[in-house]
Amino acid sequence: MKKTIITVVGKDTVGIIARVCTYLADNQINILDISQTIVQGYFNMMMIVDTNLTQKDFGVIVKDLEQLGENIGVIIKCQKEEIFNQMHRI
Amino acid sequence: MINIFEVAETNEMIEKENLDVRTITLGISLLDCIDADLKLVNEKIYHKIYHAAKDLVETGEYISAEYGIPIVNKRISVTPVSLVGGAACKTPEDFVSIAHTLDKVAHEVGVNFIGGYSALVSKGMTEADERLIRSIPKALAVTERVCSSVNVGSTRTGINMDAVKLMGEVILQTAEATRDADSLGCAKLVVFCNAPDDNPFMAGAFHGVTEADKVINVGVSGPGVVKTALEKVRGENFEVLCETIKKTAFKVTRVGQLVAKEASKRLQVPFGIVDLSLAPTPAIGDSVADILCEIGLEYAGAPGTTAALALLNDQVKKGGVMASSYVGGLSGAFIPVSEDQGMIDAVSAGALTLEKLEAMTCVCSVGLDMIAVPGDTKATTLSGIIADEMAIGMVNQKTTAVRLIPVIGKGVGETVEFGGLLGYAPIMPVNGFSCDAFVNRGGRIPAPIHSFKN
Numbered sequence: 001m002k003k004t005i006i007t008v009v010g011k012d013t014v015g016i017i018a019r020v021c022t023y024l025a026d027n028q029i030n031i032l033d034i035s036q037t038i039v040q041g042y043f044n045m046m047m048i049v050d051t052n053l054t055q056k057d058f059g060v061i062v063k064d065l066e067q068l069g070e071n072i073g074v075i076i077k078c079q080k081e082e083i084f085n086q087m088h089r090i
Numbered sequence: 091m092i093n094i095f096e097v098a099e100t101n102e103m104i105e106k107e108n109l110d111v112r113t114i115t116l117g118i119s120l121l122d123c124i125d126a127d128l129k130l131v132n133e134k135i136y137h138k139i140y141h142a143a144k145d146l147v148e149t150g151e152y153i154s155a156e157y158g159i160p161i162v163n164k165r166i167s168v169t170p171v172s173l174v175g176g177a178a179c180k181t182p183e184d185f186v187s188i189a190h191t192l193d194k195v196a197h198e199v200g201v202n203f204i205g206g207y208s209a210l211v212s213k214g215m216t217e218a219d220e221r222l223i224r225s226i227p228k229a230l231a232v233t234e235r236v237c238s239s240v241n242v243g244s245t246r247t248g249i250n251m252d253a254v255k256l257m258g259e260v261i262l263q264t265a266e267a268t269r270d271a272d273s274l275g276c277a278k279l280v281v282f283c284n285a286p287d288d289n290p291f292m293a294g295a296f297h298g299v300t301e302a303d304k305v306i307n308v309g310v311s312g313p314g315v316v317k318t319a320l321e322k323v324r325g326e327n328f329e330v331l332c333e334t335i336k337k338t339a340f341k342v343t344r345v346g347q348l349v350a351k352e353a354s355k356r357l358q359v360p361f362g363i364v365d366l367s368l369a370p371t372p373a374i375g376d377s378v379a380d381i382l383c384e385i386g387l388e389y390a391g392a393p394g395t396t397a398a399l400a401l402l403n404d405q406v407k408k409g410g411v412m413a414s415s416y417v418g419g420l421s422g423a424f425i426p427v428s429e430d431q432g433m434i435d436a437v438s439a440g441a442l443t444l445e446k447l448e449a450m451t452c453v454c455s456v457g458l459d460m461i462a463v464p465g466d467t468k469a470t471t472l473s474g475i476i477a478d479e480m481a482i483g484m485v486n487q488k489t490t491a492v493r494l495i496p497v498i499g500k501g502v503g504e505t506v507e508f509g510g511l512l513g514y515a516p517i518m519p520v521n522g523f524s525c526d527a528f529v530n531r532g533g534r535i536p537a538p539i540h541s542f543k544n
Contacts, residue, residue, distance in 0.1 A: 079157050
């Protein structure tokens with residue numbers, strides 16, 4: 001399974017999760033885990049998703065989510081899980 | 091499973107602390123391009139590099155997007171050109187034609203530097219070596235992306251003082267040939283002792299003759315990450331300090347290892363090494379000098395600087411070695427002046443002199459790097475500085491290098507602007523006492539004794 005980490009950081013507002021999830025559902029990206037906190041009014045979310053079924057190129061998903069983030073007024077990053085595993089696990 | 095705090099830590103490093111992969115460097119052997127016909131040599135070099143590197147930039151950008159980590163530079167290193175062009179080049183001008191070819195192909199595949207316009211003359215110079223060295227001023231003036239290096243000494247062979255003398259002259263001629271651009275040509279020219287075959291960093295990268303046909307070498311960076319980590323342990327003892335640097339270096343290097351493996355897989359080129367160096371840039375917060383200040387110095391150059399740099403260099407290696415399966419290149423902490431805002435500040439404040447920098451090079455990973463000196467500095471004085479630095483490398487069995495920029499038409503107190511990653515630098519005073527008679531002796535300094543170790 002190809003796991004991908006999506007992070008959303010920005011000012012809290014209505015419907016952030018809904019809009020991200022809609023995009024993921026439309027593109028056959030399955031959500032495996034979500035954790036979310038609000039630190040000093042800032043929305044901070046991490047999703048672990050499975051991108052195995054999607055037809056879209058990874059680079060396109062990265063750009064789409066970046067654009068979606070701009071529309072909502074938050075920063076959305078989409079990165080393969082391996083960079084975090086490499087850095088934080090021996 | 092990875093948690094939100096670990097993800098946030100990694101992304102903070104990338105976004106706020108300038109964590110990046112400094113370079114993916116594709117090493118390409120040009121030994122099979124050797125021919126007695128100069129036109130054919132140029133054609134073969136062009137085709138070999140073009141086909142090997144045409145996907146390098148695109149692959150680097152794709153990996154960068156997938157992992158969300160900036161890969162700042164994509165570069166190429168080639169076999170020292172004095173070997174490749176030796177049979178065909180009968181004049182320095184002939185070698186310049188190869189420099190043109192390298193520059194052209196670098197532009198076409200989109201890399202920002204190509205290294206390997208080099209000669210290895212640690213014991214003696216062939217006629218071809220000397221022709222190449224004499225062609226360097228013109229080659230660097232008429233090309234944009236070609237980088238040159240000359241290895242003039244090693245622990246096993248001693249120091250070739252004829253080459254040291256010649257390089258003092260060549261550096262001045264290069265400065266003169268590029269005087270309209272503040273002698274920028276000298277920023278692309280390095281003189282080495284114990285040059286590594288697998289260095290991915292410019293301007294000193296070349297593809298050694300002991301290497302495979304093609305190889306991927308990666309240079310990581312991240313002085314800002316180390317500095318931020320150290321901010322959290324202010325006032326703690328050296329044990330805590332060293333552990334913190336080590337753990338941070340581990341994390342930084344793991345990213346380099348990941349990128350190197352991915353690049354190797356996608357380009358179908360063997361993975362060579364990860365170079366663990368902390369390489370600063372002029373960006374605020376991306377400075378090795380700032381780490382030294384965080385360790386406890388008012389400015390880089392204050393008493394204690396050499397010790398602080400020694401421990402930093404060692405801990406970076408200790409942390410990094412475990413993070414990568416193959417470590418090589420220069421690996422340690424670079425201390426260029428113009429490329430490091432903290433170093434520039436230290437020079438401007440009068441805290442850092444050329445002599446202190448020389449002492450620091452005994453314990454850092456390279457040497458006197460990106461230091462602007464007055465344009466009226468004599469060639470023999472430059473040779474004397476090179477000889478000192480080479481002696482440090484030879485005796486301590488380490489790589490040392492000199493990248494000095496005598497800025498023609500400018501003197502102490504003035505500033506020179508190189509732009510981009512090369513930064514800007516205040517011109518530093520040079521000891522003006524003569525070493526002419528020393529440099530003009532000619533010949534070699536014998537290799538040092540290293541046999542009484544039992």
